[in-house]
Every structure is written in structure tokens, then in C-alpha cells.
Amino acid sequence: MLNLRKITKGISEKSLKDILLIHELAFILLVAISGMAGAIGIHMWDKASHESQRINLLVQEIQQTRGDLYRQMKELFDAVFLKDPKAHDEYDAYTTSVNKHFEQLNQLAVGNEEREAIQELNASYLAFVNETSSMFNHQQSLSTESLQKSLNTDLETGIFYRYEAVSARAEKLLMLKQQELQQRLEDAKHNSVTILSIPIMLAALLFLFSRIFLKRAIVRPIERVLLATTEISAGRLEHKVPEQGAAEIATLSRAINHMAKELARSQEALVRTEKQAALGLLVPMLAHNIRNPLASIRATAQVADVSELDAETQGALRDIIGAVDGLERWTGALLAYLHPLKAQPEHTSLRKIITGSLVHLQKILQKKSIALELPDWEHVDDSMFTDQHLLEQVLYNLLLNAIEAAPSNTKIEIHADIAEQSLRILIADRGPGMPFTPDPHAVSPGPTTKRFGTGLGIPFAFKVCEALTGSITFKHRDGGGTLIEIEIPRVHVELSNQL
Structure with a gap:
């Protein structure tokens, strides 16, 4: 909080134009961060969604491959036991379909682990195709018991079992990836919440900053300026406005302080001039009324100062003359001082x-x-x-x-x-x-x-x-x-x- 106040104090001393620019840049930055956080969240979610869709397609293709394999087994049984003439064509059609599924699996596979699992599954399927193709080719020369043994023992418990095991491992691999992807989605969700909380925190800080800044840079300085105008208009010219806030308001405060100082100086000069004018009207009249008696007193003292008087009386008369001369000098100096220069x-x-x-x-x-x-x-x-x-x-x-x-x-x-x-x-x-x-x-x-x-x-x-x-x-x-x-x-x- 202390650092925030120091920052707001430093910014509040700038001009209003600069402050507005800083606020605009702060809001633009906030919008940019919010947009970036949203874009990152969308990108992560989209990437996870595509990955999940890819794994689901892999699982679906493997299951379809297994389904076609079961259908091939059925056609093989139909050809051997039911002597169905169309069974061989159906078998070949399913072989083509399975090959297409493997092509799709190879395209969808990502990473060595997935590709190795699909290659192992493809190799197991090719072993099944080779074994069943020889049965189709030699079913006329083999006895029914030999075919049944091949179908029941060699094919079903051997090749087909191995294929099921390989298929199960591939599906397990995909399920693990699916779980890993689910965990990544949870992490992405958590990260998205964290990333999206950053703009909220920045918005709260910006709100707090704006509140403190507005009070420090604009509201309080303007209140002080209004108070100063009230005080100065009431005649209290000694009131000073703190020169704080935005640069323009600080300049206004300095101008008001200078104005109050000049008004006080003008007021003092006016009072001094009025008092001097009043004295200028009063003193000449007093000087005139004082000088006439002083002149009479001095003339009387000079006339009375004769050699026949004793020394004490002569000293008193000279003191009277000296005091009259002092009053005369004081009166003359006062008139000279009050006279405009x-x-x-x-x-x-x-x-x-x-x-x-x-x-x-x-x-x-x-x-x-x-x-x-x-x-x-x-x-x-x-x-x-x-x-x-x-x-x-x-x-x-x-x-x-x-x-x-x-x-x-x-x-x-x-x-x-x-x-x-x-x-x-x-x-x-x-x-x-x-x-x-x-x-x-x-x-x-x-x-x-x-x-x-x-x-x-x-x-x-x-x-x-x-x-x-x-x-x-x-x-x-x-x-x-x-x-x-x-x-x-x-x-x-x-x-x-x-x-």
C-alpha cells in the first residue's frame, strides 16, 4: 500500500494530459492482458479438444478394425461350414475396409509409442489375413476335421488371441493418453482460471489506484483551492494553498498564492497610503497651530534672556529655546516625511x-x-x-x-x-x-x-x-x-x- 501511495504521489505531480495518457495506456494494457488470457485459454481448450477428438477417433478406428475382423471370421466360417459362395467376396471387402482403417490410424497416430502400437496391431492383422487366405485357398484339399482344428485351435486361440491382446494394449495406451489428456484439461482449466484472475486483480488494483490518485491529484487539491478562494474572498489573505496535485492544479495553486500575496501587498500599500493621506491632512494643521505658539514662546524667551538675570534663570530660558527648536525640527521633519516624494x-x-x-x-x-x-x-x-x-x-x-x-x-x-x-x-x-x-x-x-x-x-x-x-x-x-x-x-x- 505504501509503494502504491508513493507511485500515485509521483504520478499525481504530472500534468493532466500525461495522467490521462497513463490511464488510457493502463486500460489498453488491461484489455490486452484480458484478451491475451482469453486467447490462451481458448487455444489450450481448442488444443485439448482436438487431442481428445483424435484419441477418440483412434479408439473408434481400432474398434471398427476389430469389428471388421469379427465379420471376416464370420465370412470364413460361412465359407468353410456353410459353403457360401459370396463369403470370399465379403471377406475381401472387409479386408479392404480394415486396410483403410489402418491407413486412417497411421494418419491419426502421433508419437513413436502410438505408431509402434499400430504397427504391431497391423502386423498381427496381416498374420491373421495370411492364415485365413491359405484356408480359403486349400479348403478343397483339407478335410473338414483339419479345417475345424485350424479354425478353432490355430486361428481362434492363436492369431486371433494375439490380435486381441495387441488391440487391448493399443486401447489401453489410448486410454492412458485419454486420462493424461483429461488431466491436462483439468490443468488447463486451473491455469485458465489463474490467467483469467490476473486481469481481475489488475482491474481491482487499477480501481484502487484510480481512487487514491483521484483523491490525491484532483479531488483534494480542488477542495483546497475552493477553500482558499473562500478564505481569500473573506479577507484572510495570509491563507496559503498547498501546491500539490496535478501539474495544472499545482500551477493554479501557485497563481492563487501569488495573487493573495499581491493582494496583501496592495492592501498594505493602500492602508499605508490612506493613513499617510490622513496624517498629511492632519499634521499640517497641527504644525501650523503648534508653530505659532512656539514662535511666540521662543521670541518671549529670547527677549527675556538679558544679562541682568541670574545664571539659573538664563539656563532655564535657554532650555526653553532649545526645546522650542527641537519641536520645530520635529515638526519640519514630520512635514518633510509626509510630503510625497x-x-x-x-x-x-x-x-x-x-x-x-x-x-x-x-x-x-x-x-x-x-x-x-x-x-x-x-x-x-x-x-x-x-x-x-x-x-x-x-x-x-x-x-x-x-x-x-x-x-x-x-x-x-x-x-x-x-x-x-x-x-x-x-x-x-x-x-x-x-x-x-x-x-x-x-x-x-x-x-x-x-x-x-x-x-x-x-x-x-x-x-x-x-x-x-x-x-x-x-x-x-x-x-x-x-x-x-x-x-x-x-x-x-x-x-x-x-x-
């Missing part, structure tokens, strides 16, 4: 982008004594057609995070792998690592560990990479720190142009 590609180079992002980071690098390892630009074609300013902002934010997270007197590495169609930028630091896993689909800003941070640097990087049809990943670095990988196509193409 549209790439403005231009011919530039990766070297120019990285150099531009480092312009405003030199002081903090020197302050923390952080060494910077840049890519080797010699003999490298790093030309690009992309939005230089957006990439500069992304690299600036990411490098700023890495510099602020890295301990003093450490090193930050920047590597570039340039391929024909795309390039990859790697930023590696030795800081404590990221305390959270960035979510590229997050709508709200992520957490921040910096005092005046907005938490929008990483979401902004995700948004820029998406606009430039690239990707960004964050990984924990072996030995401590963070490894950031940015992959961007060297030639930016608008999605509308690709479609």
Missing part, C-alpha cells in the same frame, strides 16, 4: 553623493575622533542617473546615526559594490547595535534614542529607497554594531515608464 534624477556619481553627505559631518567626526574608511574610487566607474539630493539626505541621516551611536576613537566603514545594473552601499559601525528592528511599512515615525531626534531618519530612508526602486536592510554586525545595506539601481526609471 518625486525623484528628480540627474547624471551624477556615487563618489559625489557620499562626499556631499559628509560635508556637514566633519566636525562631529573630529569631535569624537572617529576614523572614516571610504571606498577605493580608482579605476571604478561609479556613474549614476538618480536623485543625488535625496540619496545625500539618506546617507547623511544614516551616517549621523552611526556616528552618534559609535564610541569615540572607533571606525566607521563605507563600502561600495558596483555592478552593471545596480550598486550596493554598506555602512558598518561598532556601536551598541539598534535597539529595535526598523519596519519599512511603518506609518508613524520610529523610536529614537537621541535627545533632539525626530525618529524620522530611518523611515525617510525607507521612503527614498522605495521612490528610487531600491531597498535598505539593517543587520546586527558580528562583534557588535550595525550593518546597513542600501541597494539602488544605477539608472533610475519611473514606475509608470516600466508599466
Whole structure:
């Protein structure tokens, strides 16, 4: 049963066309085996029937020979004792008939044993004919007593007895062959039943195979597909269809899974877009209502900050101004993050982008004594057609995070792998690592560990990479720190142009 299931599993993965062909060939083979079994049975039965008929004809011919022999004896007695003038002619007619019977026996005989028995029987008959012919020829010269003695003693108890013995042996031989033939018929009947049972067993196996196969390759996969369509139509897009069954059904399952995946992605994008749109409507109004009071608070604090005040009061006023500036930066960054990005590609180079992002980071690098390892630009074609300013902002934010997270007197590495169609930028630091896993689909800003941070640097990087049809990943670095990988196509193409 296990092997049958393995076979059905292997066949069920084929296409429906191949499966139907296999079934057709199996049925044709079953019909051929049934026809062959029937033909073998008929042939064996026909052969046995012909053999039985031949033996019956042999026995019949021997019995007819004996009958003609008895009639010859009668004609001989009629000629000797009754002086019948027609007896000799009748005797000769029976001799001719017996010879024809022997000719028929020789034709029907098969095998040396049968031929020897018939030859022995024929020789005994010829001895009888020779003896009786001399009686016909010398009956005038012999006395009645001599003829009676010859008939009663020599002929009847001698030659005729030997003929009967030979005839009995021949019939016994034929009877043994008849019994052997009967046994062969019984064996043929048994073999025929065995041979005919083979197609029945094959038909049962084919039925069992078809049942298991249909359930495994068609019925169950279709049930799973129907269940998947019900689940997906109900909004459960995470439901997956097992990609099993016939090749066409497996292909359909893969298509449904791909469709569900695309629907889930589209649904997430739609929800993200709707949330961003809602925030885009809400945040500008809030920013406007927040900025005006902040401006008044900052102006008041600046006016109140005079030299006559004590140091504690001046410190408090500067803290107020710093907090207002932090809120202003957060509001501006939030507005920039929610504003739709549209790439403005231009011919530039990766070297120019990285150099531009480092312009405003030199002081903090020197302050923390952080060494910077840049890519080797010699003999490298790093030309690009992309939005230089957006990439500069992304690299600036990411490098700023890495510099602020890295301990003093450490090193930050920047590597570039340039391929024909795309390039990859790697930023590696030795800081404590990221305390959270960035979510590229997050709508709200992520957490921040910096005092005046907005938490929008990483979401902004995700948004820029998406606009430039690239990707960004964050990984924990072996030995401590963070490894950031940015992959961007060297030639930016608008999605509308690709479609």
C-alpha cells in the first residue's frame, strides 16, 4: 500500500494530459492482458479438444478394425461350414475396409509409442489375413476335421488371441493418453482460471489506484483551492494553498498564492497610503497651530534672556529655546516625511553623493575622533542617473546615526559594490547595535534614542529607497554594531515608464 501511495504521489505531480495518457495506456494494457488470457485459454481448450477428438477417433478406428475382423471370421466360417459362395467376396471387402482403417490410424497416430502400437496391431492383422487366405485357398484339399482344428485351435486361440491382446494394449495406451489428456484439461482449466484472475486483480488494483490518485491529484487539491478562494474572498489573505496535485492544479495553486500575496501587498500599500493621506491632512494643521505658539514662546524667551538675570534663570530660558527648536525640527521633519516624494534624477556619481553627505559631518567626526574608511574610487566607474539630493539626505541621516551611536576613537566603514545594473552601499559601525528592528511599512515615525531626534531618519530612508526602486536592510554586525545595506539601481526609471 505504501509503494502504491508513493507511485500515485509521483504520478499525481504530472500534468493532466500525461495522467490521462497513463490511464488510457493502463486500460489498453488491461484489455490486452484480458484478451491475451482469453486467447490462451481458448487455444489450450481448442488444443485439448482436438487431442481428445483424435484419441477418440483412434479408439473408434481400432474398434471398427476389430469389428471388421469379427465379420471376416464370420465370412470364413460361412465359407468353410456353410459353403457360401459370396463369403470370399465379403471377406475381401472387409479386408479392404480394415486396410483403410489402418491407413486412417497411421494418419491419426502421433508419437513413436502410438505408431509402434499400430504397427504391431497391423502386423498381427496381416498374420491373421495370411492364415485365413491359405484356408480359403486349400479348403478343397483339407478335410473338414483339419479345417475345424485350424479354425478353432490355430486361428481362434492363436492369431486371433494375439490380435486381441495387441488391440487391448493399443486401447489401453489410448486410454492412458485419454486420462493424461483429461488431466491436462483439468490443468488447463486451473491455469485458465489463474490467467483469467490476473486481469481481475489488475482491474481491482487499477480501481484502487484510480481512487487514491483521484483523491490525491484532483479531488483534494480542488477542495483546497475552493477553500482558499473562500478564505481569500473573506479577507484572510495570509491563507496559503498547498501546491500539490496535478501539474495544472499545482500551477493554479501557485497563481492563487501569488495573487493573495499581491493582494496583501496592495492592501498594505493602500492602508499605508490612506493613513499617510490622513496624517498629511492632519499634521499640517497641527504644525501650523503648534508653530505659532512656539514662535511666540521662543521670541518671549529670547527677549527675556538679558544679562541682568541670574545664571539659573538664563539656563532655564535657554532650555526653553532649545526645546522650542527641537519641536520645530520635529515638526519640519514630520512635514518633510509626509510630503510625497518625486525623484528628480540627474547624471551624477556615487563618489559625489557620499562626499556631499559628509560635508556637514566633519566636525562631529573630529569631535569624537572617529576614523572614516571610504571606498577605493580608482579605476571604478561609479556613474549614476538618480536623485543625488535625496540619496545625500539618506546617507547623511544614516551616517549621523552611526556616528552618534559609535564610541569615540572607533571606525566607521563605507563600502561600495558596483555592478552593471545596480550598486550596493554598506555602512558598518561598532556601536551598541539598534535597539529595535526598523519596519519599512511603518506609518508613524520610529523610536529614537537621541535627545533632539525626530525618529524620522530611518523611515525617510525607507521612503527614498522605495521612490528610487531600491531597498535598505539593517543587520546586527558580528562583534557588535550595525550593518546597513542600501541597494539602488544605477539608472533610475519611473514606475509608470516600466508599466
